[in-house]
Amino acid sequence: MKYCSHCGQEVLYSVPEGDNRPRYWCNHCGTIHYQNPKIVVGAIPVWEGRILLCKRSIEPRKGYWTLPAGFMENGETLQEGAARETWEEGCATVEVGDIYTIFNLPHINQVYVFFLGNMANGDYGVGEESSDAGMFTEDEIPWDQLAFPTIGRTLKFYFQDLKTGDFPVRTQDIPPLKRKPALDENI
Amino acid sequence: MKYCSHCGQEVLYSVPEGDNRPRYWCNHCGTIHYQNPKIVVGAIPVWEGRILLCKRSIEPRKGYWTLPAGFMENGETLQEGAARETWEEGCATVEVGDIYTIFNLPHINQVYVFFLGNMANGDYGVGEESSDAGMFTEDEIPWDQLAFPTIGRTLKFYFQDLKTGDFPVRTQDIPPLKRKPALDENI
Ligand SMILES: [Zn+2]
Numbered sequence: 450m451k452y453c454s455h456c457g458q459e460v461l462y463s464v465p466e467g468d469n470r471p472r473y474w475c476n477h478c479g480t481i482h483y484q485n486p487k488i489v490v491g492a493i494p495v496w497e498g499r500i501l502l503c504k505r506s507i508e509p510r511k512g513y514w515t516l517p518a519g520f521m522e523n524g525e526t527l528q529e530g531a532a533r534e535t536w537e538e539g540c541a542t543v544e545v546g547d548i549y550t551i552f553n554l555p556h557i558n559q560v561y562v563f564f565l566g567n568m569a570n571g572d573y574g575v576g577e578e579s580s581d582a583g584m585f586t587e588d589e590i591p592w593d594q595l596a597f598p599t600i601g602r603t604l605k606f607y608f609q610d611l612k613t614g615d616f617p618v619r620t621q622d623i624p625p626l627k628r629k630p631a632l633d634e635n636i
Numbered sequence: 637m638k639y640c641s642h643c644g645q646e647v648l649y650s651v652p653e654g655d656n657r658p659r660y661w662c663n664h665c666g667t668i669h670y671q672n673p674k675i676v677v678g679a680i681p682v683w684e685g686r687i688l689l690c691k692r693s694i695e696p697r698k699g700y701w702t703l704p705a706g707f708m709e710n711g712e713t714l715q716e717g718a719a720r721e722t723w724e725e726g727c728a729t730v731e732v733g734d735i736y737t738i739f740n741l742p743h744i745n746q747v748y749v750f751f752l753g754n755m756a757n758g759d760y761g762v763g764e765e766s767s768d769a770g771m772f773t774e775d776e777i778p779w780d781q782l783a784f785p786t787i788g789r790t791l792k793f794y795f796q797d798l799k800t801g802d803f804p805v806r807t808q809d810i811p812p813l814k815r816k817p818a819l820d821e822n823i
Pocket residue numbers: 453454455456457458475476477478479480
């Protein structure tokens with residue numbers, strides 16, 4: 450951030466009066482430009498024991514498999530966001546169920562939230578941000594080709610909890626990656 | 637948003653190419669300025685059967701009582717945010733426990749998250765954004781003087797679940813207020 454989105458003048462980066470941490474702020478119009486974590490919301494779309502995964506056609510992690518998930522948009526609920534992403538990425542209609550996994554990724558200012566979900570039917574397709582899509586059993590999931598740590602952890606929790614039928618909400622912190630991230634990968 | 641925070645030129649508000657909803661974006665430098673929901677995170681700080689509430693000294697809802705809660709900051713986890721807000725607003729150290737209530741407020745682009753919490757000891761005080769603070773039993777809580785719907789709902793769930801000792805995660809949507817909001821009230 451270089452310029453004030455309110456008045457167009459250059460911003461400062463320092464601790465505003467009465468605050469306790471540095472912010473971008475404007476000493477022309479007084480606007481403080483707060484920056485806060487973003488929510489990535491997704492679903493575990495299930496149909497007849499298989500889970501819908503999509504192959505990413507865009508960076509970050511192009512070519513890797515993911516559960517449908519993306520940035521929550523203004524004006525929607527978490528559940529609406531999970532259903533929208535499932536539609537956009539996998540062309541599938543999902544009845545969003547209980548909240549299931551919640552991950553803190555403080556190093557990239559993100560919180561991931563996944564919901565359990567039942568697909569309305571077996572229909573799915575390849576959405577705009579996908580190059581492929583498919584329905585997978587536990588054995589069929591491309592475990593070494595998953596896009597993000599949040600995806601693998603959510604899927605592992607799911608199949609673990611499937612044995613008991615009890616799906617408690619699980620919260621975890623995800624540390625920075627050890628592998629070198631791709632050039633534009635933000636995770 | 638009027639100006640591009642990256643290059644200082646005036647922004648447009650329209651659907652960018654390849655997108656499906658209007659955004660602020662800059663046709664000088666190409667930056668799309670995404671706007672996403674913010675997380676408000678808080679705790680239910682408990683000590684010896686009483687709950688810590690703080691009286692707000694700032695708008696919105698100045699003079700009304702709240703659980704410690706505020707906007708999650710970049711670089712922290714949900715749990716760290718809940719502990720920070722408890723310290724800042726109520727000068728109390730809380731051991732943050734399980735995630736408990738999650739509220740969608742799509743009309744103001746917010747998601748509220750409250751955690752169960754045990755205070756480390758009985759110490760508390762009046763933080764910078766508070767004009768008073770106190771420890772309340774269910775009967776002592778100023779139910780008609782609570783700042784936000786999320787506070788009352790969380791407290792009611794808490795005392796309801798306290799009877800069984802089981803605190804399932806609860807997710808709810810909160811509709812727009814029917815009362816006229818205060819001038820600068822964003823809830
Ligand atoms: Zn300005």
